[in-house]
Amino acid sequence: MSDWYEQVRRTASLLGGRTPYARRMAEKALRDRAGTKDAFFSLYRSYLSRFRVWPDPGWGKELSNLQRAVLVALHHDGWTEQETAYLCGRSRRAVRRAGEKGLRALGTDGTALAGTLRAMTEDLPAVAEREPGRNNAGCGALIACLVALVLMVAYCSALDALLGQGAGRAPFVALAFSELKPLHGPMQATLRYAYRVDAPVTVLTDESYWVVITESNQRLLVEDATPSDLEISPNGRRLAYHSRSKRKVVVYDLPSGKISTISKADALDYRLNLPSDYRLYFSPDGRRLAFTSEDKLYVWDGKRRRVPGFGPESTLNGWLAGGQALLVEDLEGARAVDLSGSVLFSTEDLGHLGPLHDGRTWIGVDDDENRFTRYGRRTGRRSMRLPTTARLQRVECWTSADTFVISTDGYGPSNYYRVDIETGEAEPLPALVPEDLREVRFPGCVR
Template sequence: MTGWAERQARAASLLTGRSAPRLADGKRTTAATSHAAAPTNSKHASTTASQAEVRALAVPEQERPALTARLHEAAVIPGPTPARFPKLIATLCLLATAGSAAIIPPSAPQPPLLPVLPAAVAEPVRYGMRVQDERFPERIKPFRATEPSEGWLVVGASGQRWRLPDALPAADVQVSPDGRKLAYYSLTRMQVVIHDITTGALQPVPTPFYEVRLSFSPDSRLLAMEQPEEVIVTDTRSGAVRRVPGDELLVGWAGDRLVLSHSFDGIKIVALDASLIAKIQAPELDDQGNATVSPDGKEIAVPSGQRVLILGQDGKVLRKIHPHLPPTAELRRVYRWAGPTEVVLYAPGYRSATIYVMNVHTGATRPVPYAPEVAGRDITIGAI
């Protein structure tokens, strides 16, 4: 038997605590016979190789000398060995040294797939979120146990999660305020669709683009879709389509009227016939994507540090509200109004909820259920 076979037998004896097995010539393998088979300069080479293997195994520094000596004594490293075996045998010796506590767990089974959102469901959708997380690719598998590695999923009022494989991951997805409709760019139809999850009906929206901003009206009836030189408004009940000309960016809604960007620090409210209702300008509106207009169009909520500013139609600050949030929560965004006196906030924090509903007069807040998981993700708010 070769010197390599002798070293294998010696390593096995270390693991089992039994004497080394006899070889074909009737002799037992020993550290001495293993050393005898090695070149004259193998002692230095084995020590260096042993130390390298121990470092590769991330053994604590104080334990390295003893383990290195053990490897050297076992003669599993010295001499010419196949390149693929030293680390394996060093690992076996490490297990023998560490005892029964060092157990390599079996490979975890693949988690089950998340279910696909059915055509129709009984419960409304609270929110949807886009997952694009490559930090833990071994833990987040596409559309697996917890969530897809890239794609959209939605969460119902009960906490049930579904994936949306037909929604283009890079495009916008919106949930209506009543949680009964979804709007997204369909990969199968190659166009934007409105999915009524109560009936299962799919309503196509005419557009050749997928990089569009979508926004449902507060009553969930109308869907606005931003286009290069117009905003297309679709009635989700009748299917009627109206086109509002203009190259302004879509900000959202004020009741049944559109809110569009006006300038770097201004917005304007227009009717669906494109007639101007109001033009509001203020330094606080330098990021219109963070501003949201009340259903009656008279107040605008915009975040400012850890406060929410309430502006009037003249652009003046009416109130400065300090939301009642946990100490670790950080106010990032005001999503939309949730009625005449409440707004939806995005305020992630350590071990706390991330979505809150705030009273615009008192600052009192209430967390949205099942929302802690959405921190740092692209989300869309539905029924709250």
């Protein structure tokens, strides 16, 4: 059992109560991060995901999920404010304000809350372990063989069915890793996807870097990009990232090799794998870049313009499908705003539904049934099930008004699928990344 198991399980119990679901999510986070301290990262991101519904923990009913997560991280786990910002995927300022509002809502201070949270987890019952029995080794080996056989048959059946559905489509071929080379100067290659490589021990280090994969399967190291964020334009020919050397947000045009400076970066120690306030999103046509800085929202298309109506508690979640508006979320819900700041639509129900990409369609996620339900003014209701060999991990992003990308665990032909909301078909994406990575970017992928 991992040395971090009890601590992660105690944190999960504060987020999701003493429920089987909270325990399962703690175990899943540990599996995803190989039993290391990084499991806290997966646990907090899962809790704050719009695509998961955690049970009521039984305390802090007046708190939002962000406020509860921040209070637990600061006053139970002992994370610093900057580390909590990374774990929660928010800016340091947003974390500070969420913590202050949470304490005011509870009518207490940090010291008293820390004692209360420790008391809530001190008598957490131990997980019952199976008692050793007679012939356990033999039975275990037999069961393992049978499970392996069933999974193999299921995998072959699913793969045959998948290839049969895609008649006329080129069969899926696994990619091979190639030599890693630096990305320099002009090049005509089109980028297929990118992934971030983290340090093996903890995500809070200076050893993270981005790798981009071209259509010809070249692996290129983006040496100048910080670990904060990196985005690929829909046509795969432009990169947006935070520059280590310039300390600015830049756009790299691959065909010309030209690097355009977008905005001066916030004060940030780039030796740490910590996010700035910037969140980068290319528009669906790839001509514009939306980003946030110092509680303000901007759009760049050769010239920087500010979009009004964005506050300190707001988070930018990308563009709508047509590129006419941006999706902004805060503690009150989500809204779509055009470039003048006018609200096109809004919803308060993000705790259970998502994502909202075209303003008309919602996707509900059912973890237990391993399926999605599509509904909204545009489409009505429709269920979409994943292949039996793939288990949903999270919704990565929208790639169009009709398709979104998910990451999965399992034995299918890929860990990433593009799901069509019209047909319900889950098409495997040829993305080969190191097994323990979770930060992957696809062209035009709007999160």
